[in-house]
Amino acid sequence: MGGQSSKPQQRVLIAVxxxxxxxxxxxxxxxxxxxxxxxxxxxxxxxxxxxxxxxxGISASDSDVQxxxxxxxxxxxxxxxxxxxxxxxxxMQCRWKYADSLSPGPAVVDASAEEKADLVVMGTRGLGTxxxxxxxxxxxxxISHSRRPVVVVxxxxxx
Numbered sequence: 559m560g561g562q563s564s565k566p567q568q569r570v571l572i573a574v575x576x577x578x579x580x581x582x583x584x585x586x587x588x589x590x591x592x593x594x595x596x597x598x599x600x601x602x603x604x605x606x607x608x609x610x611x612x613x614x615g616i617s618a619s620d621s622d623v624q625x626x627x628x629x630x631x632x633x634x635x636x637x638x639x640x641x642x643x644x645x646x647x648x649x650m651q652c653r654w655k656y657a658d659s660l661s662p663g664p665a666v667v668d669a670s671a672e673e674k675a676d677l678v679v680m681g682t683r684g685l686g687t688x689x690x691x692x693x694x695x696x697x698x699x700x701i702s703h704s705r706r707p708v709v710v711v712x713x714x715x716x717x
Contacts, residue, residue, distance in 0.1 A: 569597040571655075571675040573666050573700075575604075576637045579681030583711040584641070587679045588648055591709075598652040599673050600641045603665040604630060605658050663699030670706045678708045 572587055574580045584600075592598070638654045645652035655673070659665035670678045682697045697710045 567595055567597055568593070568676045569599065569673060570677045570679060571599045571601050571670045571673055573678070573680040574600050574602050574637065574641055577681070579683050579713060582714060583679050583681035584644070586711040588650065592650060594649070596651065598645065598650055599655050599675065600645070600652050601655045601666065601669050602634060602637060603657045603659045603662045604634060605660050663696045663703070666696070666700050667703045670704055675706050678704060678706050680708070680710055682710050682712055
């Protein structure tokens, strides 16, 4: 009634993977929803390839595992640098969060719960029904299992 009420700072988790689809989701959020002072968490998940992690009958050499680990570390660092630079350029308060996981859907759900995100933003590849049924969909998993609101940004229309 006579005092001003201030809206609590919103915490938004944006799933990023370096693809044009996740870049599209980041750009959509920045253009349509971002407000100054929000806590934006850029979340990425990755891991070594399955054949290096799981028993397959073919053992990977220590040097193969070390090279793959170094390659993963470099890709993650490059993505972090690129995304944080975009945040800086657009005066957004962002922080980086990484999880080592073979399953991106559960990793996004877990990270959004751990961070107490008010909103999850992610892109989608726009797979057709058959391909989505066979391959699965990270965005569908997150929508089905998250206890947080989820915005799934579709790919832009074909020009």
